[in-house]
Amino acid sequence: MSDPFVTAANSASHGLFAQSTRMRVLSENIANADTTGKTPGSDPYRRKTISFRDMVDDGDTGDGVDMVGVDKIARDEAPFRTEYMPGHPAADDKGYVKMPNVDMLVELADMREASRAYTANTQVIKQVRELVSMTIDLLRPGS
Numbered sequence: 001m002s003d004p005f006v007t008a009a010n011s012a013s014h015g016l017f018a019q020s021t022r023m024r025v026l027s028e029n030i031a032n033a034d035t036t037g038k039t040p041g042s043d044p045y046r047r048k049t050i051s052f053r054d055m056v057d058d059g060d061t062g063d064g065v066d067m068v069g070v071d072k073i074a075r076d077e078a079p080f081r082t083e084y085m086p087g088h089p090a091a092d093d094k095g096y097v098k099m100p101n102v103d104m105l106v107e108l109a110d111m112r113e114a115s116r117a118y119t120a121n122t123q124v125i126k127q128v129r130e131l132v133s134m135t136i137d138l139l140r141p142g143s
Contacts (some may be wrong), residue, residue: 012128022114026114036088047075052070
């Protein structure tokens with residue numbers, strides 16, 4: 001039988017990695033929300049998306065502990081919006097510039113959700129540490 005403390009900490013650490021990767025992807029999207037192409041009609045920054053996968057760790061016991069992992073980071077194929085900016089270097093012959101398909105409201109909402117999930121995983125690790133410490137204290141002679 002596997003140690004429940006180790007299992008909980010391992011599961012939370014996978015969650016931390018997944019959410020920190022998600023925050024990195026969201027940060028790139030936010031940082032490039034206004035990044036246009038450099039030549040007339042060229043494509044701007046394309047929003048990145050992240051997807052997760054369910055990982056089952058059978059370990060030595062075959063108990064099948066569920067964990068989260070990063071499946072892939074892909075490009076969002078949603079259409080670009082256009083803005084009329086005739087003097088811009090990336091403007092087409094009609095004066096329109098393709099703008100990134102990044103919606104700041106969506107990115108900020110996703111960032112808040114990722115931050116909360118990250119915090120929840122850190123709390124799990126903190127609780128595991130406290131429980132291990134309490135268990136060690138109980139097992140000490142003379143306690």
